[in-house]
Amino acid sequence: MEKRIGFLGPQGTFSHEATQTYIESQAKLNGSDVTYALKAFYTIQDVLLGLKKDDIDEAIVPIENSLEGAINVTLDVLAKEEGFYIVDEHIIPINLNLVAKKGTKIEDIKTIISHPQPLGQCRNYLGNTFKNVIQMEEDSTSKAAQKVASADGTYAAVTSSIAAKTYGLDILDSNIQDAKNNFTRFVIISKVLKKKTGRDKTSIVFSTENKPGSLYKILDIFSLWDINMTRIESRPAKNELGQYIFFIDIDGHIEEQDVYDALTMVKRKTSFYRFLGSYPAFGNLYDV
Amino acid sequence: MEKRIGFLGPQGTFSHEATQTYIESQAKLNGSDVTYALKAFYTIQDVLLGLKKDDIDEAIVPIENSLEGAINVTLDVLAKEEGFYIVDEHIIPINLNLVAKKGTKIEDIKTIISHPQPLGQCRNYLGNTFKNVIQMEEDSTSKAAQKVASADGTYAAVTSSIAAKTYGLDILDSNIQDAKNNFTRFVIISKVLKKKTGRDKTSIVFSTENKPGSLYKILDIFSLWDINMTRIESRPAKNELGQYIFFIDIDGHIEEQDVYDALTMVKRKTSFYRFLGSYPAFGNLYDV
Structure with missing residues (x-):
């Protein structure tokens, strides 16, 4: 089987490096059953457009850097486009x-x-x-x-x-980067959901009603179901200054009953909600 | 009295435009008692360095855009530097x-x-x-x-x-910007705290201990004291991927007992905490 993977090119970018080390890690897991064809795109939007048009099977895009924070264009596309799911994540060190x-x-x-x-x-x-x-x-x-x-x-x-x-x-x-602790996390995006592996995390995006305490009420749901939130990131809702959408990562897979029930409640209590995928959490930064 | 205000130059930037409309709004409030001297700087860091060295009395810097989100360099400097306080905010429309x-x-x-x-x-x-x-x-x-x-x-x-x-x-x-709802919020930074005006907001930055539910516990404090949180923004802690600091805005002034008590509790429950100022909330977007 051949898998076509799109990344932010051209050759020699950190995205290219991430794609190659990701493929190597997958080869270790899957053996030689899967071969990979790499395809470079000019912008992050183009990578995801390639996925939308089935020119590629998976897209690998940066989502977060340990020093600079979120990659806004990736978050904005994930919030906007339906039918994309995160199926894996991959982390590489960035030496400049x-x-x-x-x-x-x-x-x-x-x-x-x-x-x-x-x-x-x-x-x-x-x-x-x-x-x-x-x-x-x-x-x-x-x-x-x-x-x-x-x-x-x-x-x-x-x-x-x-x-x-x-x-x-x-x-x-x-090694001219200000802090030596410089890593970028990439997500692998596909149109197909990923099955439970037992060491999974789940990503969602939502906006709350414009009422006092509405974000707190959502986090209350996770507390109620004993679900650990590992990340919260806000982005502007873009309709009005002071309105936000929230990206949240939690431990667990949507196939687990607790996660399913909690997210069902989150969906009920939010004005906009999108499930972004359940996928295996990256193992160890220093294994790379 | 003359007030020296630093902004991100050169002439003709949106920061320059914001500084001029801010001064005009202040002149309406204060009459002709205060005159203003504008000083342009090359980077946001330089504006704040000018304030640190007393080359200026106040710095006006962008903190948030309604489409692009947070201005990271401003947040990072506010988290890092001691003795700077937000004393006011100002919002202008951005037409490109x-x-x-x-x-x-x-x-x-x-x-x-x-x-x-x-x-x-x-x-x-x-x-x-x-x-x-x-x-x-x-x-x-x-x-x-x-x-x-x-x-x-x-x-x-x-x-x-x-x-x-x-x-x-x-x-x-x-008017080539993608969304027509394009505003930038600026904060005015000084070394002197602002007195209560009765229509105030308060900004803090903190990091939580690396334990499940620790952010939720902080938001719980605001819920307990009936304090409305209007904004939460995360930035990487920069020591490790997956560690964050949080910028939170709440309604009210530190001189109010409830705000003071709640923030005292927040300080106790966080591993890093900095009070960034209490200041009048911007009135009406469309008055500009």
């Missing part, structure tokens, strides 16, 4: 490097290019070391590396080491 | 325009430049109308406009109309 053309010196650099997420992850380093240097956004760290490779020697990029290698750039400085 | 050099046609455009926030706010518009156009990040909408003014006619920017005017650019398309 300052890369430039051979011969470039630190003091030559006038512009530093990267994706906004890695730029944010090096905020202190860039602010201290490159006070008057312009920061420029690109769609991906690979595109940033590509741009630096074709520009004059006043540009540098913040990228993975694999991207530096791909575009023939020198690493001027490595 | 596609601007370019005189004579540029829509089909000429190869690169669109702006701050990541407005680019996000026009995600659908840009994705539909400019499928293969490169999006490039700049520090501010003004810098984007400046860049377009000095580039060849294949560039466009997403900016305020005041920025287009400042840099002599044509407006090719206006």
Whole structure:
């Protein structure tokens, strides 16, 4: 069986790295029964559009970074699109490097290019070391590396080491992220629900009625059923400033009676509700 | 008396616009007793550093947009720095325009430049109308406009109309933001606490112990004291993936006994806690 997996390209992005290590971890679980075909997309929206149109079987997209927080576009698409389910999660460490053309010196650099997420992850380093240097956004760290490779020697990029290698750039400085505890969590999205594995978590999104204490009442339901909430993330509802939708992760699988009953009650008590999937929780960060 | 206010410059940014309308609203309240001196800074961190070093008396920084959500850098600085208090809030509508050099046609455009926030706010518009156009990040909408003014006619920017005017650019398309309900909330930060006005709100930030149900227990305190929570925002704790700090807004002022007692209890029950200020809640969005 062949599985087609879409990721945020081009080659050399951390999403690409995550996809490859995810596939390797799956191969260990499934043996050689499944082969994988990777397909790169230009934006997170395009990856998920590819899934919608059945160009791919699964999409792997970043959902959360340990320093920068939620990946808003992923949350917004999950809240909006029906028929997508999270079927797995995968976590990789993010090690960032300052890369430039051979011969470039630190003091030559006038512009530093990267994706906004890695730029944010090096905020202190860039602010201290490159006070008057312009920061420029690109769609991906690979595109940033590509741009630096074709520009004059006043540009540098913040990228993975694999991207530096791909575009023939020198690493001027490595592990430049402000905190060394830099991980990104990816979710694997499919149109098919995942069966219970026994070490599962469940994700939902909802909005409450605009009444005092309405979020508290929802969390009360989880407390009543002794269900552990592991994450809450709010996003603007986009209809009015001060209105929010909430993404919540809980322990357990929808096939478990308690989880099913609690979520049935949550659905009754919310003005908008969507089940985003039950899937195995990622094992150990340091197994990667 | 002169008050020195720092904002995210240069001239023509939405922060500049917010600062001017804030000053006008203050002049209505205070009469001509207070005059204002505006000082532009290059980054949100620099605005707050200016306040720390007493180069300014107050800083005005964006904290939340009705479409894109929280401004992470503002939240992260508020959580980290001691001795800063929110003393007021101000909300302005954000109307975005596609601007370019005189004579540029829509089909000429190869690169669109702006701050990541407005680019996000026009995600659908840009994705539909400019499928293969490169999006490039700049520090501010003004810098984007400046860049377009000095580039060849294949560039466009997403900016305020005041920025287009400042840099002599044509407006090719206006109100291009995906949702028309686009507002940004700013907070005014000072080293001096604000007295009770009778229509106040209070902001805190905390982290809970890493135990099941610990966030629920905090919200339980507000429920017990009949205090209405109007906002909850999580940010990564940055020490470990899956650990968070929470920003919460409640109705009322710290000088009120109930608020004081509830927050004393919250402080006891959290592993990290910081009071971020009590201040008058913004009146009416449509008075602006």
